[in-house]
Amino acid sequence: MCILVVEDEAKLARFIQRGLETEGYRVELAPDGLIGEKRARSEEFDLILLDILLPKKDGFEVLKSIRKAGVRTPVLMLTARGETQDVVFGLDSGADDYLTKPFVFEELLARIRSLLRRGRQNQTVLKVGNLRLDTVKHKATRNGTIIDLTAREYAMLECLMRNHPKLVTRQQLSKEIWGFDFDPGTNIVDVYVNHLRKKIDHGFEKKLLHTQRGQGYYISDDEAKPRKSK
Numbered sequence: 424m425c426i427l428v429v430e431d432e433a434k435l436a437r438f439i440q441r442g443l444e445t446e447g448y449r450v451e452l453a454p455d456g457l458i459g460e461k462r463a464r465s466e467e468f469d470l471i472l473l474d475i476l477l478p479k480k481d482g483f484e485v486l487k488s489i490r491k492a493g494v495r496t497p498v499l500m501l502t503a504r505g506e507t508q509d510v511v512f513g514l515d516s517g518a519d520d521y522l523t524k525p526f527v528f529e530e531l532l533a534r535i536r537s538l539l540r541r542g543r544q545n546q547t548v549l550k551v552g553n554l555r556l557d558t559v560k561h562k563a564t565r566n567g568t569i570i571d572l573t574a575r576e577y578a579m580l581e582c583l584m585r586n587h588p589k590l591v592t593r594q595q596l597s598k599e600i601w602g603f604d605f606d607p608g609t610n611i612v613d614v615y616v617n618h619l620r621k622k623i624d625h626g627f628e629k630k631l632l633h634t635q636r637g638q639g640y641y642i643s644d645d646e647a648k649p650r651k652s653k
């Protein structure tokens with residue numbers, strides 16, 4: 424998960440960066456509107472934190488031009504206290520949410536989590552590393568090569584990727600894929616996961632489908648432990 428933080432107050436930007444990195448997000452900083460816009464248009468982020476008062480180009484202008492350029496990344500705007508007009512204007516310009524400065528870090532985290540969740544539910548193409556899942560065409564590729572999946576393997580992969588990088592328990596998977604509201608008590612989930620793992624990881628040095636012993640599975644392109652659902 425990579426977040427672009429467009430914020431000119433260096434101290435605040437670093438504070439946000441440190442906090443988000445502690446939570447397992449990758450963070451890129453942009454100190455003014457022009458750099459922010461350039462990065463937002465040329466790189467892929469999962470979310471953009473956008474300040475309004477910025478040197479060179481203000482947050483509203485940045486937002487308008489990236490939306491016009493087809494960038495659909497969720498945007499959380501940072502506004503100064505009491506500027507409700509800003510909020511209305513920001514949401515009209517294509518922001519997904521806003522947060523008033525100064526804010527409590529936990530509040531920022533909660534907003535980010537909710538936007539990422541919402542963003543993922545609407546996303547039609549899911550990506551983890553070089554693994555790509557097109558949920559409209561029901562097509563999975565890794566490094567550009569099509570992976571042939573059965574319907575259940577596909578459903579399993581979609582479930583894991585929508586929850587990425589969080590852990591999905593065996594119970595969640597059996598409910599999601601087979602509709603069992605209980606632990607079926609068989610190793611059916613593990614069997615399917617193993618099939619899926621062969622298809623997506625075989626022949627690649629970097630493994631994406633990981634097992635958390637006794638708990639479940641998660642998809643991730645780094646070795647870090649999965650983040651627990653909150």
Ligand code: CA
Pocket residue numbers: 430431432474475476477
């Ligand atoms: Ca500012």
